[in-house]
Amino acid sequence: MPYRRLPNTDSARIKALHTLIEKAAETDFQQLPLSPALLTEAQEVLTRLERLSARYQQMYTLQVKANKQFLVKMKNVRMYLSHFVQVLYLSVIRAEIKQEQLAYYGLGSEKLVVPDMTTYEQILSWGEKIIEGENKRISRGGVPIYNPSIAKVRVMYSLFKEAYQNQLLHKKATNRILREISDYRETADQLIGRIWDEVEKSHMGLPAEKRLDLNRQYGIVYYHRKNEMVE
Numbered sequence: 001m002p003y004r005r006l007p008n009t010d011s012a013r014i015k016a017l018h019t020l021i022e023k024a025a026e027t028d029f030q031q032l033p034l035s036p037a038l039l040t041e042a043q044e045v046l047t048r049l050e051r052l053s054a055r056y057q058q059m060y061t062l063q064v065k066a067n068k069q070f071l072v073k074m075k076n077v078r079m080y081l082s083h084f085v086q087v088l089y090l091s092v093i094r095a096e097i098k099q100e101q102l103a104y105y106g107l108g109s110e111k112l113v114v115p116d117m118t119t120y121e122q123i124l125s126w127g128e129k130i131i132e133g134e135n136k137r138i139s140r141g142g143v144p145i146y147n148p149s150i151a152k153v154r155v156m157y158s159l160f161k162e163a164y165q166n167q168l169l170h171k172k173a174t175n176r177i178l179r180e181i182s183d184y185r186e187t188a189d190q191l192i193g194r195i196w197d198e199v200e201k202s203h204m205g206l207p208a209e210k211r212l213d214l215n216r217q218y219g220i221v222y223y224h225r226k227n228e229m230v231e
Contacts, residue, residue: 002212002222004196006189010053010181012221013188017046019219020195033202033218034195045191052181059177063170070163077160078117080153081127084134085114087145097142105133120164127157196220 007013024032024039032039088105089112091097099109106129107115117123134150144150199218203211212222 002224004200004220004222006192007221010049010185013185013192014046014049014053016192016219016221017042017049017188019217021046023218034198038191038195038198041191042195045188049181049184049188052177052184056174056177056181059170059174063167063174066163066167066170070160070167073156073160073163074120074123077127077153077156078123080148080156081117081123081130082114084130084145084148084150084153087147089114091145097137101137101142104136105130107133124161124164127153127160131157192219 007016020042021039024034029036085105085107088097088102088107092099092102092112102109106126115122115126117126131150131154134145134153138144138150195218196215199215199220200211203214206214216222
């Protein structure tokens with residue numbers, strides 16, 4: 001005996017409600033297998049669910065697009081920061097900059113190793129330290145490093161920081177609408193369950209094959225158990 005199962009995706013929920021409403025629209029009012037109040041509620045829930053789903057898709061698309069741009073800016077700033085530190089170390093090796101001045105940048109003087117800038121947070125932290133360190137050294141009479149200059153590094157860092165903040169905002173907006181959809185799914189599922197109960201109850205006196213076929217026309221989805229014969 002086939003069993004019914006509630007939709008488990010938003011598109012399936014929307015499809016189930018659409019099927020019900022379209023079938024009800026072509027059915028004589030007196031032959032409807034559910035109450036007018038329940039049908040009205042279905043229309044309201046469908047409208048809300050479609051609107052939420054569309055908003056989520058819009059937010060998600062914007063987030064994906066922004067993330068692609070963000071990754072480019074992250075790659076650029078990491079390259080410029082890394083290159084700047086390497087040039088700084090070469091200047092120390094050539095004795096053009098005093099080794100103890102590396103402390104201005106938050107860099108150790110024992111091992112001339114480019115700091116780890118794998119994560120967003122590390123890039124933000126090291127970018128700020130390196131820019132402040134170079135400004136501090138220059139303010140004390142040091143000769144500016146060129147190729148890349150700290151001005152160019154600062155531009156790349158600012159672009160990255162702005163893109164990072166924008167990405168956080170996009171993610172926050174997407175998560176907010178996703179939570180709203182998640183909360184509303186329970187309402188939709190409860191409504192669909194009540195509708196299916198009424199439809200099945202209304203068709204209870206019909207022969208099995210005709211009953212199942214008519215129920216399906218109102219959006220009820222049936223599944224056959226494993227190893228069950230399908231007629």
